[in-house]
Amino acid sequence: MVQRITVLGAGSWGTAFAKVLADAGRDVTMWARREEVAGEIRDRHTNSGYLPGIDLPDRLTATHDPGDALSGAEAVVLAVPSQSLRANLSGWRELLPSGAVLVSLAKGVELGTLKRMSEVIAEISGVSGNEIVVVSGPNLAREIAQGQPAGAVLACTDHDRAVAIQQASFNSYFRPYTNTDVVGCEVGGAAKNVIALSCGMAVGMGLGANTTATLITRGLAEMARLGTKLGADPLTFAGLAGVGDLVATCSSPLSRNRTFGERLGRGETLEQAQAAAGGQVAEGVMSCTSIRELARKHGVDMPITDAMHRVCHEGADPRQAGAELLGRRQKHEWS
Numbered sequence: 001m002v003q004r005i006t007v008l009g010a011g012s013w014g015t016a017f018a019k020v021l022a023d024a025g026r027d028v029t030m031w032a033r034r035e036e037v038a039g040e041i042r043d044r045h046t047n048s049g050y051l052p053g054i055d056l057p058d059r060l061t062a063t064h065d066p067g068d069a070l071s072g073a074e075a076v077v078l079a080v081p082s083q084s085l086r087a088n089l090s091g092w093r094e095l096l097p098s099g100a101v102l103v104s105l106a107k108g109v110e111l112g113t114l115k116r117m118s119e120v121i122a123e124i125s126g127v128s129g130n131e132i133v134v135v136s137g138p139n140l141a142r143e144i145a146q147g148q149p150a151g152a153v154l155a156c157t158d159h160d161r162a163v164a165i166q167q168a169s170f171n172s173y174f175r176p177y178t179n180t181d182v183v184g185c186e187v188g189g190a191a192k193n194v195i196a197l198s199c200g201m202a203v204g205m206g207l208g209a210n211t212t213a214t215l216i217t218r219g220l221a222e223m224a225r226l227g228t229k230l231g232a233d234p235l236t237f238a239g240l241a242g243v244g245d246l247v248a249t250c251s252s253p254l255s256r257n258r259t260f261g262e263r264l265g266r267g268e269t270l271e272q273a274q275a276a277a278g279g280q281v282a283e284g285v286m287s288c289t290s291i292r293e294l295a296r297k298h299g300v301d302m303p304i305t306d307a308m309h310r311v312c313h314e315g316a317d318p319r320q321a322g323a324e325l326l327g328r329r330q331k332h333e334w335s
């Protein structure tokens with residue numbers, strides 16, 4: 001049984017997932033970038049900047065020192081934003097205990113390299129891909145931290161490693177399933193953030209359920225097109241890491257990506273929406289660019305992702321982007 005687990009990153013999901021592990025009976029140490037955050041988790045058992053009003057378990061501790069955090073860890077959970085994972089992990093590489101299972105929480109595709117997060121982790125840490133477990137699914141951090149029931153997917157090409165983390169993380173409110181389709185789970189997790197931006201934008205423009213349902217469904221079609229082209233199992237997109245996460249993120253006002261899109265849809269600038277996010281990551285804002293490039297590289301059509309890139313990075317007006325989406329050539333639903 002994996003008992004001693006380190007979580008590197010003390011933001012919303014890192015903290016909520018650390019609580020999941022502690023509530024499952026594991027000994028958990030978190031690393032926080034800022035000493036005051038580590039001190040608050042350690043001494044007051046709260047992380048008020050990210051999860052206000054949530055009490056953290058006593059058995060969960062935290063430090064600002066990555067060496068102390070990683071000492072003796074049997075599993076290491078990487079809980080920093082996608083675009084910072086390479087730099088952070090490069091700093092931790094020499095400290096990783098040999099044989100520890102690496103667990104990835106990040107949902108994104110790296111700008112420039114167009115790598116999925118498990119590919120970045122394998123490259124930097126030197127461990128093989130089948131030693132990395134990817135966590136995905138409908139897991140809005142605040143709801144999980146409140147103990148609201150949810151399923152999740154633990155994806156690893158080595159089934160036994162996924163089972164080890166499943167045993168280490170299941171508790172009365174968190175029900176993780178295993179899956180060997182790492183590509184599908186990672187593509188689903190990254191792409192749904194972009195679709196959530198579009199749904200938020202529609203809501204911000206005053207549009208209703210028909211529009212958001214259309215974006216969710218056609219978003220699912222485009223993420224499945226990309227995933228299957230990259231070798232994913234199409235069934236993954238019907239599961240928790242596909243439609244499950246997509247629906248949760250596109251529907252919930254708790255989603256940072258949906259909220260970010262809503263602000264853009266109301267006419268705020270990218271800078272205003274970023275300021276309102278208070279430093280918390282809306283991964284879709286960067287991933288719309290990397291996923292668009294990945295899709296182009298593989299000849300896959302992703303019109304909603306393309307539209308989000310134009311709004312976020314080329315100054316397109318959300319209404320104009322919407323009109324262009326509707327004005328594309330007429331086609332069969334599954335072509």
Ligand SMILES: NC(=O)C1=CN([C@@H]2O[C@H](COP(=O)(O)OP(=O)(O)OC[C@H]3O[C@@H](n4cnc5c(N)ncnc54)[C@H](OP(=O)(O)O)[C@@H]3O)[C@@H](O)[C@H]2O)C=CC1
Pocket residue numbers: 009010011012013014015032033034037050079080081082084088105106107108139140141142279280281283
């Ligand atoms: N929040 C959620 O509901 C869920 C999030 N995820 C995914 O998990 C990953 C982590 O998300 P989450 O914990 O929510 O993110 P947050 O933005 O809430 O927190 C990010 C954490 O990473 C730290 N950090 C370290 N290096 C950097 C850096 N260079 N830039 C920014 N932050 C840095 C931050 O430190 P500091 O506080 O000092 O800034 C903070 O502890 C993301 O990929 C996200 O998509 C997945 C499922 C659910």
Ligand SMILES: O=C(CO)COP(=O)(O)O
Pocket residue numbers: 107137138139140141193196245248249254255256257258281282283
């Ligand atoms: O990944 C998530 C839910 O599964 C969280 O989404 P946001 O980053 O948009 O809050």
